[in-house]
Amino acid sequence: MAQRVVVAVDGPSGSGKSTVSRRLATALQARYLDTGAMYRAATWAVLAADAELTDPDGIYKIVSAAQLDITTDPAAPGISVDGVNVDGPIRGTEVTQAVSAVAAVPAVRRLLVELQQKIIIEAGRIVVEGRDIGTVVAPDADLKVYLTASAAARAARRSAEVQSDHAATEADLARRDHLDSTRATDPLRQADDAVVLDSTGLGIDEVVRELLLLLEKRAAR
Numbered sequence: 001m002a003q004r005v006v007v008a009v010d011g012p013s014g015s016g017k018s019t020v021s022r023r024l025a026t027a028l029q030a031r032y033l034d035t036g037a038m039y040r041a042a043t044w045a046v047l048a049a050d051a052e053l054t055d056p057d058g059i060y061k062i063v064s065a066a067q068l069d070i071t072t073d074p075a076a077p078g079i080s081v082d083g084v085n086v087d088g089p090i091r092g093t094e095v096t097q098a099v100s101a102v103a104a105v106p107a108v109r110r111l112l113v114e115l116q117q118k119i120i121i122e123a124g125r126i127v128v129e130g131r132d133i134g135t136v137v138a139p140d141a142d143l144k145v146y147l148t149a150s151a152a153a154r155a156a157r158r159s160a161e162v163q164s165d166h167a168a169t170e171a172d173l174a175r176r177d178h179l180d181s182t183r184a185t186d187p188l189r190q191a192d193d194a195v196v197l198d199s200t201g202l203g204i205d206e207v208v209r210e211l212l213l214l215l216e217k218r219a220a221r
Contacts, residue, residue, distance in 0.1 A: 003124065003125065004124045004125060004128055004142075005028060005030060005124075005125045005126075005142050005215070006020075006027075006120060006125075006128065006138050006140070006141040006142050006143075007024065007030075007126070007127045007128065007141060007143045007144075007145070007211070007215070008128055008133035008134040008137070008138045008141035008143070008144045008145065008191070008194075009015070009021045009024075009127060009128065009129040009130075009133065009145045009147055010130060010131055010132070010134050010135075010144070010145070010147070010188070010190070010191070010194065011131075011145075011146055011147035011148050012131075012148065012154065012173070012180070012188065013020070013154065013173050013174075013176055014149065014153075014154030014155065014157050014173055015147045015148050015149045015154060015199060016147060016149065016157065016199045016204065016207065017130075017147050018021065018034060018036075018129060019204050020147060020199070020204060020207050020208055020211070021034070021074075021076075021127045021128075021129040022074040022075075022077070022127075023204060023205075023208045024127050024208050024211055024212070025074035025126070025127040026074045026075065027208060027212060028125060028127065028212075028215075029125065029126070030074075030123070030125035030126050030127055031072035031073070031074070031119075031123040031125060031126040031155075031204075032072055032073070032077060032126065032129075033070070033072055033116065033119055033120070033123075033126055033127070033128045033129070034070070034077055034079075034125050034127075034129055034130075035112070035116055035129065035130035035131075035133065035137065036099075036129070036130055037070065037077070037079045038068060038070060038079065038115070038116065039099055039102060039108075039112065040086075040090035040091070040095050040096075040099050041065045041066075041068050041070075041079045041080075041086055041090055041105040042068065042102055042112065042135050043090070043095050043098050043099045043101075043102040043103075044081060044086050044089055044090050044095055045062055045063060045066040045081050045082075046059050046062050046063065046082075046098070046102055047094060047095065047098060049062045053101040053102070054096055054101075056105045056106075056107070059077060059102055059105050059108060060105055060107040060108055060111070061122050063105075063108050063111060063112075064107075064111055066081050066082055067081065067082050067083070068080075068081055068115070069083075070119070072119065072123060072126065072210075074127075075164050082183055084173050085110060085119040086171070090162070094147075096172070096176075097172075100175075100176055100179035100180060101179075103180070103183070103216060104179070104184075104185065105184040106185040110155060111183050113132075113136060116128070116137050117137060117138070120138055126151070128141075131180055131187075131188040132187075132188065134146070134156035134190075134191030134193075134194050135189060135191045139191070142215070142218065143195070143211070143214055143215055143218060144191045144193055144194035144195065145194060145195050145196075145197055145211060146190040146191070146194040146195070146196045146197070147197050147199055147207070148196065148197070148198055148199070149198060149199045149200045150198075150200045150202045151170060151173065151174070152170070153199075154170075154173055154201045155167075155170035155173055195214060197210065197211075
């Protein structure tokens with residue numbers, strides 16, 4: 001396999017992107033980038049500053065002034081804002097409910113995409129997960145995957161992960177799907193050349209094995 005390998009993993013919340021991407025990165029001895037964590041960290045900064053979520057200029061001002069540092073070790077991913085570790089807070093309800101609004105600000109997306117592309121170039125071998133990786137962040141990725149699952153499966157996974165009510169979780173996922181898919185800038189969508197993989201009835205190891213086979217086949221061409 002080539003020294004430089006970039007794998008783009010896109011898909012909606014609860015599809016298994018994070019776990020699959022980390023396992024795949026470990027198998028490839030590559031780095032791992034969770035772009036969603038970057039948007040969540042930016043949202044945490046916005047909320048910490050008591051900014052209005054309806055004020056895009058104010059949001060951008062806060063995010064552009066914040067120092068985001070993300071760890072790309074698949075065994076120990078983490079992110080901090082201005083030296084403060086926010087791994088726990090960014091997964092809370094408050095950030096989850098606000099992240100789509102912050103991520104929809106075009107200037108914020110441009111800022112974070114530039115940072116993400118810099119990380120990818122410096123890493124060389126990396127698995128990147130998010131919602132616009134194959135279409136915007138890494139359109140030249142060696143493998144583009146759109147990972148999905150049924151609404152019920154996604155809600156079950158997420159509610160088990162955060163110990164929340166299944167019905168409420170499914171409703172929140174539907175809300176975020178709509179916001180992410182209909183935003184004007186870099187909406188969630190499948191890249192034309194992405195491989196679609198439905199993980200509803202698959203275990204994590206099965207998904208990772210399938211992706212490794214796809215990479216091997218592409219490398220052999």
